[in-house]
Amino acid sequence: MSFTRADVERVAALARLALTDEEKDLFAHQLAHILQYADEVRGIDTSGVAPTAQALADAPQQRDDEPVPSLPRDRVIESAPEGAAGLFKVPRVLG
Amino acid sequence: MTVPGTAREFRDAIRAGRLTAVDACTRALERIGRTDPALHAFQTVSADRALARAAAIDRGRAGLDRLPLAGVPIAIKDNICINGVTTTAGSRILEHFVPPYDATVVGRLEQAGAVIVGKTVCDEFAMGSSTENSAFGPTKNPWDPDRIPGGSSGGSAAAVAARMTPVALGSDTGGSIRQPAALCGVVGLKPTWGRVSRYGLIAFASSLDQIGPFATTVEDAALVLQAIAGPDPCDATAAAHGVPDYVTALPNEPAKALRGRKIGIPRRLLESGVDADVRAAFDAAVSQLEDLGATLVDVDLPHSRHAIAVYYLIATAEASSNLARYDGVRYGLRAPLGPDDDLISMYERTRAAGFGAEVKRRIMLGTYVLSAGYYDAYYLKGQQVRTLIRRDFDRAFESVDVVAVPTSPTTAFRFGERTEDPLQMYLADVFTVSAPLAGLPAISVPCGFGAGRLPVGLQLTGRPFDETTILGIAHAYERTAGWWKEEPPDLKVGPT
Numbered sequence: 001m002s003f004t005r006a007d008v009e010r011v012a013a014l015a016r017l018a019l020t021d022e023e024k025d026l027f028a029h030q031l032a033h034i035l036q037y038a039d040e041v042r043g044i045d046t047s048g049v050a051p052t053a054q055a056l057a058d059a060p061q062q063r064d065d066e067p068v069p070s071l072p073r074d075r076v077i078e079s080a081p082e083g084a085a086g087l088f089k090v091p092r093v094l095g
Numbered sequence: 096m097t098v099p100g101t102a103r104e105f106r107d108a109i110r111a112g113r114l115t116a117v118d119a120c121t122r123a124l125e126r127i128g129r130t131d132p133a134l135h136a137f138q139t140v141s142a143d144r145a146l147a148r149a150a151a152i153d154r155g156r157a158g159l160d161r162l163p164l165a166g167v168p169i170a171i172k173d174n175i176c177i178n179g180v181t182t183t184a185g186s187r188i189l190e191h192f193v194p195p196y197d198a199t200v201v202g203r204l205e206q207a208g209a210v211i212v213g214k215t216v217c218d219e220f221a222m223g224s225s226t227e228n229s230a231f232g233p234t235k236n237p238w239d240p241d242r243i244p245g246g247s248s249g250g251s252a253a254a255v256a257a258r259m260t261p262v263a264l265g266s267d268t269g270g271s272i273r274q275p276a277a278l279c280g281v282v283g284l285k286p287t288w289g290r291v292s293r294y295g296l297i298a299f300a301s302s303l304d305q306i307g308p309f310a311t312t313v314e315d316a317a318l319v320l321q322a323i324a325g326p327d328p329c330d331a332t333a334a335a336h337g338v339p340d341y342v343t344a345l346p347n348e349p350a351k352a353l354r355g356r357k358i359g360i361p362r363r364l365l366e367s368g369v370d371a372d373v374r375a376a377f378d379a380a381v382s383q384l385e386d387l388g389a390t391l392v393d394v395d396l397p398h399s400r401h402a403i404a405v406y407y408l409i410a411t412a413e414a415s416s417n418l419a420r421y422d423g424v425r426y427g428l429r430a431p432l433g434p435d436d437d438l439i440s441m442y443e444r445t446r447a448a449g450f451g452a453e454v455k456r457r458i459m460l461g462t463y464v465l466s467a468g469y470y471d472a473y474y475l476k477g478q479q480v481r482t483l484i485r486r487d488f489d490r491a492f493e494s495v496d497v498v499a500v501p502t503s504p505t506t507a508f509r510f511g512e513r514t515e516d517p518l519q520m521y522l523a524d525v526f527t528v529s530a531p532l533a534g535l536p537a538i539s540v541p542c543g544f545g546a547g548r549l550p551v552g553l554q555l556t557g558r559p560f561d562e563t564t565i566l567g568i569a570h571a572y573e574r575t576a577g578w579w580k581e582e583p584p585d586l587k588v589g590p591t
Contacts, residue, residue: 008459015415015462016422017455018443027459034460034518035473038404041480042472051478052485054302055288055534056559060331075195081429088424093438 003032102167102261102315106208109152109166110159116166120149120210123168127212127259134235136244136253138173140213141180149210162208163342164322169204170254170263173214174221175306176295177201184297185219185229185247188421188428188449198295199330200264200306200323207322212260215250219451220418221271221299223247224523227514228453236279237583238549242507245275248309252279255309256583262319263309268299269406270502270527272307273539277502277552280541280581282569283309284316287560288534289334291320292327300413301332303406303531312579313540313570317341320562336560344563349571353387356568358555359394359495368525369504372545377501380542380553384499384572394491394498398483399529403521405484406528408464408477414454415461421449456517485533492558497565500526502539502552526554536562540569541578550581 008024008031019027077083082090099105099114108114124142131137145168152159152166159165171177174184176194178201183189204211218228226233226249234249236242237257244253248265252275255263265272267285276283284307291306298304308319321341327333346352360381365374385391423429423445430444450458464473491498504525513520530537535556542553553572557565573579 007463011459011463011466014466015458016419016439016442016446017450017458018440018447019455023452023455027456030456030517031460031463034407034521035463037518038408038473041401041404041408041476044398044401044476044480044483046476046479046483049479049482051475052481052532053478054332055481055485055532056334058289058334058336061326061333061335062331063328071195076425079192079195079426081423081427090424091432091436091438091441 003028003035100258100261101312102164102310102318105167105261106163106165116149116152116210117146119166120145120168120212123212123260130257130259133240134237134253134257135232136215136234136250136257136259137170138183138214138216138231138250139181141211144180145210145212148205152208152210159208163318164204165208167209167262168212168260169209170213170215170251170260171201171211172217172248172251172263172265174217174266174297175200175264176297177211177214180214182214182297183231184221185217185231186449186451186454187230190428192427196295199292199327201295203323209322215248215254215263217250218247219454220297220414221247221266221268222414222453222457224270224274224520225513226250227510228451230451233510236507238280239507239547242509242549243278245278245503245507247271249275251309252276252281252283255279255281255311258582261311262315264306264319265309266296266304266306267531268303269410269531270524272309273502273527273537273552273554274524276309276539278507278550280550280578280583281309281311282313282316282538282540283307284320284538284562285530285536286320286324286562287536288531289332289336290536290560290562291323292330292333294327294329298417300410301417302413303410305531313566313573314342314345316538317345317566334560339563341563341566344567345570346567349575350387352567352571353384353389356389357392357495358384358389359392359491359498361394361396361399361498361500364396364399365500369501370506370545373501373504373506373551376543376545376551377553380572380576381499383576384568387571387575392495394495396487396491396529398480398487401480402484402529402532403525405477405480406524406532407460407521408473409481411457411461412465412474413461415458415465418454418458421446453517481532484529488533488535496557497568498556500554502526502554506545506547506549506551530556535559536565538565538569540573541581542576543578
């Protein structure tokens, strides 16, 4: 299993991570090593085996669809790096 | 009077009026003040809040008999939200995050009378096996401060081992309660997936994450589980399954609990990779269970040898999705921006500045295994092998009541020993990842010492929602073996 610098850059873009050159080299090496280990699962015969997304069969619990108070808006906006007029503020989205 | 040591003793002393909740809290805070500078188990100590809570319990004296944890000091892992108390999850990206709500477990503990004294150090977003991935410095092992306490809930394990609080909460995704419990010589319980609400737990891998207790005795672990278990309107994955009385179900006589019990030993899985001193302590523990009347049965868990690979495919995939929320918009860090930065570069720079190396590595791995062209080969394949791992346990439980393995293949390792090689660090979880992959409850109970008087843990895994059986067997073993009485050597601490 090889994991090239180009692979690292492609995945980092998907994950919205800005990486330094050192991190790119380090992760290329380390992720190749980890994936090489993980490759052992690829040889296991799983034909006809259903995937497990969660371990227990119980259906998720549903509560009654009744409105309840939500978190106070002021306190939620307080946690934001930048808030204004009860809204989250972000840098420009379109050029 | 004797100084209370366990949560049960604290509660009983407070109920009987021999101790006030404020005294109990003050003692815990003093012990933290003396001991924690050498260990760094606590990320935040919330002394004022704790003393106010304790005073409220003392004012309500008449109702103490209804509070199963009346006045019991407890520590909470720093990835569990407390309204108004900084909750970092060990990450720079949440360094100044103050949650506007309580996790369900926090509310339940406080309703039961427990007094939360602070938040404990953990690996960043609970990703790690040593606390070395905490952005705020690791915790030291109370048995040997040159060694790691295990992780990711290492702060909670060390706080209980050093008797700063009798009990603590941690979270376990691949072993993060049981492995540090083993390495610090205390009890750690990962309940069945769905047994305890995760509302307010900062998510790492949602199909695996579970909250559970640390304690010095199995009875205390049962007391805390009792308080936090059960369904929750805020968590659809918290099962409706009835919550039995874990505490009164604990056996009074060890032999009675073990007679006729069948304990599965996956001998092939243990053939290699277990240190000799750990193996010796484990063998002695299981023969003690046999002496008490249990039957040892060979079981085969052929797919568990792939559990590490499966775990690191599934857990990282889920993490890459869960951690997408840290984007500098709604809470947490936002990197300083220049005039040319737009939304995307804000995301990228914020996440680069806020996440540590291991978190970035796992986000990268998880994003990769979910990406087009690799999903089937890695993620889907991992989920299919997860099914096979679960089926192996189903088959084993047709002939045995519990499965026993050493919790960790080694005793506590030294700081820095595995940080250069992530895969080596991952292999520390070889015996703990199977239970969460299969959704099963598992407990680690102290079973003696290895070389250098470092603690070893015995892990018992049970059927879904059958915490009662693993608690009962662990309790019977603990009362017979007596390791729970052992305390770490006196730490070199400041003047009292």
